[in-house]
Amino acid sequence: MVTDTNPGELEELLQQWYTPAYRTAALLLGDAVKVDDAVQEAFLRLWRFRDALPEGDGLRPWIYRVVVNACYSSARTESRHAGRRAPQDALDSVVSSDPTPDEIADQRDRASLVRQAILSLPAGLRAPLVLRYYAGLSEKEIATAIRRRPGTVKSRLHEARRLLAKDPRLAHLGLGLSSSRQEEAK
Amino acid sequence: MITDGEFSALITEAAETIPEPTAADAILAAARVEIDPPSVASPIAKVRRHPRGFAISALGAAAVLAIVIAVAASSSSSPSRITHRAPDAAPAYGEALQKTARVTAGVTKNVTSSASSTAAAGSQDIITTGTLSLVVHESALGHVVAELQAIATSLGGYVSTSNVALAGSSRGGTVVLGVPAGEFEKAVSEAESLGTLKHLSTTATDVTGQVADLGAQVSALEAARTQLEALFARAGTIQALLSVQNEITSVQSQIQQLQAQQRVLANEISFSSLTVALAMPSATHASAPSRFSKAWHQAVSHVEGGLATLLADSGIVLFSVVLLVVLGLIVLFGGRLLWSFVRRRLV
Numbered sequence: 001m002v003t004d005t006n007p008g009e010l011e012e013l014l015q016q017w018y019t020p021a022y023r024t025a026a027l028l029l030g031d032a033v034k035v036d037d038a039v040q041e042a043f044l045r046l047w048r049f050r051d052a053l054p055e056g057d058g059l060r061p062w063i064y065r066v067v068v069n070a071c072y073s074s075a076r077t078e079s080r081h082a083g084r085r086a087p088q089d090a091l092d093s094v095v096s097s098d099p100t101p102d103e104i105a106d107q108r109d110r111a112s113l114v115r116q117a118i119l120s121l122p123a124g125l126r127a128p129l130v131l132r133y134y135a136g137l138s139e140k141e142i143a144t145a146i147r148r149r150p151g152t153v154k155s156r157l158h159e160a161r162r163l164l165a166k167d168p169r170l171a172h173l174g175l176g177l178s179s180s181r182q183e184e185a186k
Numbered sequence: 187m188i189t190d191g192e193f194s195a196l197i198t199e200a201a202e203t204i205p206e207p208t209a210a211d212a213i214l215a216a217a218r219v220e221i222d223p224p225s226v227a228s229p230i231a232k233v234r235r236h237p238r239g240f241a242i243s244a245l246g247a248a249a250v251l252a253i254v255i256a257v258a259a260s261s262s263s264s265p266s267r268i269t270h271r272a273p274d275a276a277p278a279y280g281e282a283l284q285k286t287a288r289v290t291a292g293v294t295k296n297v298t299s300s301a302s303s304t305a306a307a308g309s310q311d312i313i314t315t316g317t318l319s320l321v322v323h324e325s326a327l328g329h330v331v332a333e334l335q336a337i338a339t340s341l342g343g344y345v346s347t348s349n350v351a352l353a354g355s356s357r358g359g360t361v362v363l364g365v366p367a368g369e370f371e372k373a374v375s376e377a378e379s380l381g382t383l384k385h386l387s388t389t390a391t392d393v394t395g396q397v398a399d400l401g402a403q404v405s406a407l408e409a410a411r412t413q414l415e416a417l418f419a420r421a422g423t424i425q426a427l428l429s430v431q432n433e434i435t436s437v438q439s440q441i442q443q444l445q446a447q448q449r450v451l452a453n454e455i456s457f458s459s460l461t462v463a464l465a466m467p468s469a470t471h472a473s474a475p476s477r478f479s480k481a482w483h484q485a486v487s488h489v490e491g492g493l494a495t496l497l498a499d500s501g502i503v504l505f506s507v508v509l510l511v512v513l514g515l516i517v518l519f520g521g522r523l524l525w526s527f528v529r530r531r532l533v
């Protein structure tokens with residue numbers, strides 16, 4: 001019942017989680033319109049099912065789970081309507097997943113290159129990477145968020161880092177795996 | 187080579203260079219203002235483009251409009267929602283009118299009412315209040331206060347205020363009783379028997395219209411709240427969700443205010459208030475002097491006043507003349523009496 005809730009509860013939820021959720025979605029999707037839609041959808045779902053959400057430390061992986069699911073939904077919708085949508089360059093983009101050489105020349109800063117590299121990863125690897133290294137979730141929490149086994153999460157994280165290390169845009173950053181991880185990879 | 191921590195810092199840096207999203211603040215600000223805020227930054231504009239958002243906003247606005255119309259239309263026609271009525275208040279009022287015929291000399295009794303003749307129908311919501319002035323002997327003051335409390339309790343009421351000085355120069359005070367409306371007349375009659383009645387005033391106010399208005403407003407707002415809750419469940423955007431939630435909060439607050447007024451009114455209808463003012467005989471009922479006594483006191487007062495005035499105005503000369511005349515007359519009459527006595531002896 002609406003009237004049984006604290007009127008400021010949704011405001012608190014938004015104020016605490018909107019920015020990290022938005023940035024996570026931006027790293028996963030890239031497109032500003034899709035990011036807005038996905039984050040809105042995520043918060044609507046969170047609000048409607050707020051009574052079922054865990055409390056305390058258990059809340060964070062669930063928030064990201066809903067955000068990641070909303071991003072996946074948005075991406076699926078995009079792929080279904082890709083033929084009917086306006087061209088990508090006509091939309092407001094946070095970052096372009098396919099930048100031109102001129103844009104690369106203009107965006108020489110490291111952050112921009114990292115974002116582009118992340119967006120070039122397969123979708124299944126992007127979420128664990130972003131949740132681990134941006135959201136700071138443990139492998140177990142990521143497993144909850146993406147509904148995969150911890151072992152799967154671990155291997156996807158490894159694969160994501162391996163691909164980033166090979167990305168020519170990040171070559172100058174020295175993203176190669178540490179020695180222990182190289183041994184694991186062999 | 188790069189460690190996990192360094193890699194994490196790199197990704198975090200990449201994320202934090204994404205501009206701070208303004209949509210949350212804009213959505214919250216828009217929701218706080220109204221359902222259809224003025225044009226703001228693009229995130230809101232994007233939200234508004236959502237067809238469900240438009241539909242929800244329009245439905246929200248329609249619901250608010252419905253509240254206003256329903257409240258205005260029902261203020262004079264909807265039935266009362268206050269369940270406790272006071273049909274017995276009308277007989278109390280009628281008996282109070284009869285009491286006017288029993289007025290004794292020197293006692294004022296006023297009965298005023300806004301209920302008019304309709305009160306006799308017994309279907310009105312009446313608030314009855316009364317004021318009673320009693321003169322009681324100072325030795326009985328404490329007993330009278332205790333009796334008033336006993337009267338209230340025995341009739342199912344209570345003493346709402348008691349401010350009585352039992353000693354000192356200003357003995358007396360006021361006791362306010364709250365008694366069930368049906369027992370008001372009995373309370374008046376028992377209270378007035380505790381002393382000498384000096385003044386009785388009762389007022390019966392018909393609040394039937396007010397009760398009906400409040401009931402209608404609460405009904406309309408509850409209906410509006412139900413509609414808003416249905417809208418809330420179907421809200422398609424955060425902006426619509428917050429807007430409808432704010433409307434629900436506002437309507438709920440109005441309902442609670444009106445329900446508080448209903449409770450106060452229902453209590454005033456159910457319990458009549460009787461204010462009993464207690465005073466001492468010495469303070470209000472000093473023994474009246476007789477006409478002869480009054481005349482004597484007046485005469486003495488005038489003589490004293492005249493002498494004083496004469497003395498003041500004539501000075502010592504006139505006073506001496508008067509004194510000599512008086513002394514001369516005393517000597518003259520005394521001498522004649524003495525001569526008469528001596529002559530009788532000689533003869």
